[in-house]
Amino acid sequence: MSVNITTLDERTRVTSEADSALDTEEYFVNMGPQHPATHGVLRMVLKLDGETIKEVIPVLGYIHRSIEKICEHSTYRQIVHLTDRMDYLSSIMNNWAVSLTVEKAANIELTERIEYIRTIVAELERIHSHQVAWGVMGMDLGAFTPFLYGFRDRELVTDILEETIGARLTMNYIQPGGVMFDIHPNFVKKVKEYIAYFRPKLDEYEDLMSGNPIIQQRLRDVGTMDGETALSYGATGPVLRASRVPYDLRKIEPYGVYGKADFNVAIGTAGDCWDRYYVRIEEMRQSIRIIEQLIDNIPEGKFMVKKPAVKIKVPEGRYYGHVETARGVLGVFIVSQGKDIPYRMYFRTPNFHNLWCTTAIAPGGRIGDLVAITASLDLVIPDIDR
Amino acid sequence: MTTEELFQVITELEPSAKQSEKTSDRPTVEVPPEALVALMQKLRDDPRLSFNMLLAHTAVDWLEERLFEMVYQLYSPQNQQYLAVLVYVPRNNPVVPTISSIWRIAEFQEREVYDLLGVLYDEHPDLRRLFLEDDWTGFPLRKSYQDDFILERPK
Amino acid sequence: MNILDLLSIPILNISSSGWETITIAQRAADALSGNSIELTIFFLILCILITVSMLAGLGMVLIYAERKIAGHFQCRLGPMRVGWHGTLQAFADVLKLLLKEDLVPARADKLLHLGAPFLSILATVLGLAIIPMSPSIQVIDVNIGVVYVTAITGLGVLGALIAGWSSNNKWSLLGAMRAGAQLISYELSATLGILVIVLFAGSLQLSEIIQSQAEGWWIWRAHIVGIIAFFIFLIASTAELNRTPFDLPEGESELTGGFHTEYSGLRFAFFFLSEFVNMFVASALVVTLFFGGWMPFHIGNWEAFNSIMDLIPPAIWFAGKSAFFIFLLMWFRWTFPRMRIDQLMRLEWKILLPIGFANIFLASLVILTKFHF
Numbered sequence: 001m002s003v004n005i006t007t008l009d010e011r012t013r014v015t016s017e018a019d020s021a022l023d024t025e026e027y028f029v030n031m032g033p034q035h036p037a038t039h040g041v042l043r044m045v046l047k048l049d050g051e052t053i054k055e056v057i058p059v060l061g062y063i064h065r066s067i068e069k070i071c072e073h074s075t076y077r078q079i080v081h082l083t084d085r086m087d088y089l090s091s092i093m094n095n096w097a098v099s100l101t102v103e104k105a106a107n108i109e110l111t112e113r114i115e116y117i118r119t120i121v122a123e124l125e126r127i128h129s130h131q132v133a134w135g136v137m138g139m140d141l142g143a144f145t146p147f148l149y150g151f152r153d154r155e156l157v158t159d160i161l162e163e164t165i166g167a168r169l170t171m172n173y174i175q176p177g178g179v180m181f182d183i184h185p186n187f188v189k190k191v192k193e194y195i196a197y198f199r200p201k202l203d204e205y206e207d208l209m210s211g212n213p214i215i216q217q218r219l220r221d222v223g224t225m226d227g228e229t230a231l232s233y234g235a236t237g238p239v240l241r242a243s244r245v246p247y248d249l250r251k252i253e254p255y256g257v258y259g260k261a262d263f264n265v266a267i268g269t270a271g272d273c274w275d276r277y278y279v280r281i282e283e284m285r286q287s288i289r290i291i292e293q294l295i296d297n298i299p300e301g302k303f304m305v306k307k308p309a310v311k312i313k314v315p316e317g318r319y320y321g322h323v324e325t326a327r328g329v330l331g332v333f334i335v336s337q338g339k340d341i342p343y344r345m346y347f348r349t350p351n352f353h354n355l356w357c358t359t360a361i362a363p364g365g366r367i368g369d370l371v372a373i374t375a376s377l378d379l380v381i382p383d384i385d386r
Numbered sequence: 387m388t389t390e391e392l393f394q395v396i397t398e399l400e401p402s403a404k405q406s407e408k409t410s411d412r413p414t415v416e417v418p419p420e421a422l423v424a425l426m427q428k429l430r431d432d433p434r435l436s437f438n439m440l441l442a443h444t445a446v447d448w449l450e451e452r453l454f455e456m457v458y459q460l461y462s463p464q465n466q467q468y469l470a471v472l473v474y475v476p477r478n479n480p481v482v483p484t485i486s487s488i489w490r491i492a493e494f495q496e497r498e499v500y501d502l503l504g505v506l507y508d509e510h511p512d513l514r515r516l517f518l519e520d521d522w523t524g525f526p527l528r529k530s531y532q533d534d535f536i537l538e539r540p541k
Numbered sequence: 542m543n544i545l546d547l548l549s550i551p552i553l554n555i556s557s558s559g560w561e562t563i564t565i566a567q568r569a570a571d572a573l574s575g576n577s578i579e580l581t582i583f584f585l586i587l588c589i590l591i592t593v594s595m596l597a598g599l600g601m602v603l604i605y606a607e608r609k610i611a612g613h614f615q616c617r618l619g620p621m622r623v624g625w626h627g628t629l630q631a632f633a634d635v636l637k638l639l640l641k642e643d644l645v646p647a648r649a650d651k652l653l654h655l656g657a658p659f660l661s662i663l664a665t666v667l668g669l670a671i672i673p674m675s676p677s678i679q680v681i682d683v684n685i686g687v688v689y690v691t692a693i694t695g696l697g698v699l700g701a702l703i704a705g706w707s708s709n710n711k712w713s714l715l716g717a718m719r720a721g722a723q724l725i726s727y728e729l730s731a732t733l734g735i736l737v738i739v740l741f742a743g744s745l746q747l748s749e750i751i752q753s754q755a756e757g758w759w760i761w762r763a764h765i766v767g768i769i770a771f772f773i774f775l776i777a778s779t780a781e782l783n784r785t786p787f788d789l790p791e792g793e794s795e796l797t798g799g800f801h802t803e804y805s806g807l808r809f810a811f812f813f814l815s816e817f818v819n820m821f822v823a824s825a826l827v828v829t830l831f832f833g834g835w836m837p838f839h840i841g842n843w844e845a846f847n848s849i850m851d852l853i854p855p856a857i858w859f860a861g862k863s864a865f866f867i868f869l870l871m872w873f874r875w876t877f878p879r880m881r882i883d884q885l886m887r888l889e890w891k892i893l894l895p896i897g898f899a900n901i902f903l904a905s906l907v908i909l910t911k912f913h914f
Contacts, residue, residue, distance in 0.1 A: 004513060007514060008520055011512070036794045061517030066527075068527060069536075104411065142786065142792070142793075142794060143875075148615040214880055217884055232489050234440060247439075315409075317408070317411070318470070320412055320468075321411075331441055333459070344444075346442065356491060366883065367715070371795050
């Protein structure tokens with residue numbers, strides 16, 4: 001038996017000394033916790049040889065809020081409000097993951113209307129999340145303009161969602177037993193208008209970024225990851241699909257009304273940064289398709305089957321449910337003792353799993369490649385730390 | 387592949403693995419810690435099962451039973467089949483073999499469990515705090531963890 | 542001799558033989574030989590005033606222009622609050638930078654850290670001094686002007702290198718090393734671009750290069766060779782300016798600011814200012830070498846058109862042409878992403894440099910065979 005507990009200091013000790021004047025010496029650099037390319041407080045300790053990366057050691061915990069511990073004191077309705085603080089760009093989908101698991105465990109039957117509203121709102125949010133991912137990709141590669149183009153279009157989505165939900169960033173909308181409010185009377189009209197507006201904008205995105213030779217140079221054959229590695233590292237979402245594994249929960253085990261919509265799963269061919277970038281663009285197209293098919297058919301009915309005053313109790317047992325958020329699979333693991341609070345709650349967050357791909361694909365590249373890789377993984381740091 | 391067939395194949399591969407009695411919404415097997423690595427290796431490599439994805443790994447602290455319940459959620463893209471593997475270790479000496487050689491992500495999931503629940507992993511290549519500082523005392527997700535800043539749930 | 546007499550030398554000096562260049566340093570020398578100490582001092586002060594006011598004025602104007610242009614490229618308005626359409630924004634920016642605390646890292650090499658920005662700005666000022674902005678607005682006309690310019694831009698590298706080295710920060714050091722590698726490499730190509738025009742003009746003096754374009758600009762007269770040289774020079778000078786797609790030494794999203802990461806306040810402003818004014822110097826050089834400097838735009842023997850063009854003062858021609866290239870550089874910056882360091886080096890050593898050498902060879906053939914307009 002050999003349990004050896006190490007510390008970061010031990011891991012970042014320079015072991016090799018330069019032998020002669022001509023030898024290069026490896027050194028450690030802290031990328032983060034405050035670094036423009038890590039979009040938050042991710043810290044990566046890089047072992048460098050000149051500009052070439054030898055090793056990436058992610059150091060986490062700078063925005064850890066112990067959501068799982070708080071969950072052990074909170075009712076399921078309260079927990080929903082914590083989830084949208086994890087991946088703030090797919091907050092509604094995070095709500096959905098908890099609601100889905102609780103509803104399945106507590107046997108809550110939903111109306112068609114709830115499922116339709118949930119699906120449409122989630123797809124709208126997927127679009128806005130990918131818009132940010134697209135813009136941030138440009139910004140990380142040194143082109144600032146795409147960032148603002150992405151945000152220009154994202155603002156319009158948040159406008160639509162704000163009317164119904166009341167928030168622009170950490171939207172908590174879906175809750176166990178329905179959605180919090182019925183959709184705003186303007187919702188259907190505005191969504192249709194937005195789709196008509198956004199379709200040509202997607203082509204503009206491609207004009208601005210996809211065709212640019214420098215973008216192609218920076219992304220193609222950079223950070224290539226085959227499907228085997230991606231599966232081994234637990235990658236999900238666009239990252240896994242870019243590596244040619246068509247794992248999309250919306251297709252494999254349709255929840256909501258994804259089963260009624262006709263859409264394709266975008267997959268990449270090489271698994272490099274370019275594929276991860278382009279899978280997202282294609283997913284925006286598919287999301288538009290899904291919304292177009294559903295928006296006219298929202299049936300009448302209740303938008304909430306469990307009134308907020310009703311305590312939701314989950315029967316004793318272990319429950320695992322998951323949804324496909326914009327960044328991958330968000331799994332929710334509930335251990336219940338039959339009360340209205342969980343005994344143990346675990347969130348399997350997509351970013352936590354996607355992050356570790358950097359340790360596999362970044363070594364050998366340059367610092368610029370690492371920036372492209374983290375951008376293509378589209379990390380949201382609060383989701384890693386929880 | 388039905389759930390019965392799945393359990394049949396698993397017991398055939400690893401006789402010590404038993405279908406769990408615990409209520410769960412996924413097919414669940416229990417295995418003693420010694421047989422964990424062997425079972426996991428077979429679950430991934432056996433062509434009938436090919437559980438390629440380790441979706442999640444976490445632990446539950448059962449304070450009254452004085453046990454740690456290690457939970458592994460597996461998924462097989464080939465069969466579209468889910469499986470949960472449970473391992474029970476005593477709370478006073480929580481040591482589990484690592485499966486980081488089978489799935490790379492396990493290395494980091496195990497570090498998280500060590501960090502928050504204090505479960506030790508045998509042969510782990512880099513067992514280190516993940517979220518907390520290296521000199522933190524205690525393991526916050528244990529039910530017995532005490533801290534000045536923990537707020538009690540209002541009654 | 543009255544000061545006013547000297548000042549009233551017509552800036553618009555149209556004659557059939559061409560444009561007569563009188564630099565301000567020349568006037569000071571004339572005044573000295575005319576035993577007029579007051580006038581000499583006046584002109585010498587004017588020399589300093591022109592460069593300093595150009596430095597400050599251009600800095601302000603270009604910062605405002607960059608922010609406004611960037612804003613409109615990005616579907617927003619840019620600064621709008623300070624003054625009419627944000628015109629006073631640049632002053633507010635400068636005030637902010639002046640009031641900021643000047644930080645020097647604890648373990649930095651103090652002397653070098655403090656000195657580096659001055660070295661950077663010095664190179665810029667020295668470059669400004671020889672730009673012929675019109676026949677009468679040029680501080681000094683060095684007879685080896687082109688060599689002088691290439692030497693001065695080499696000095697700018699030192700500023701970046703020393704800044705990165707003395708900051709005692711690994712990111713800064715990486716930026717400095719990138720700056721060193723990039724600027725020195727691209728200087729070769731820039732020089733090759735310039736040399737083509739030197740071959741055509743038969744002179745190293747900037748005013749004479751402009752005079753040689755009285756018949757037509759070199760971008761037109763040297764046709765293919767000139768156009769290739771122009772593109773090489775444009776790309777290389779963008780790289781020397783550290784602007785996107787070649788902003789690796791700063792590389793905001795990679796190196797957090799590169800060689801000037803550890804600078805704040807006025808010293809940071811000096812780096813900033815020297816980058817912006819260098820942009821003007823580079824554009825002015827492009828204009829001088831390829832687009833006839835302050836020469837008006839003429840078309841063959843369209844006499845009426847040409848004489849209308851002549852009515853526009855040369856200084857305005859120069860300003861307009863430079864402004865266009867400055868706009869082009871800003872356009873690059875707000876459209877292109879950044880290259881990677883190895884791609885950058887490959888572009889220089891494997892693509893631009895061989896083309897540059899072939900182009901020089903081709904240019905000498907063109908000149909020998911008189912196969913140009």
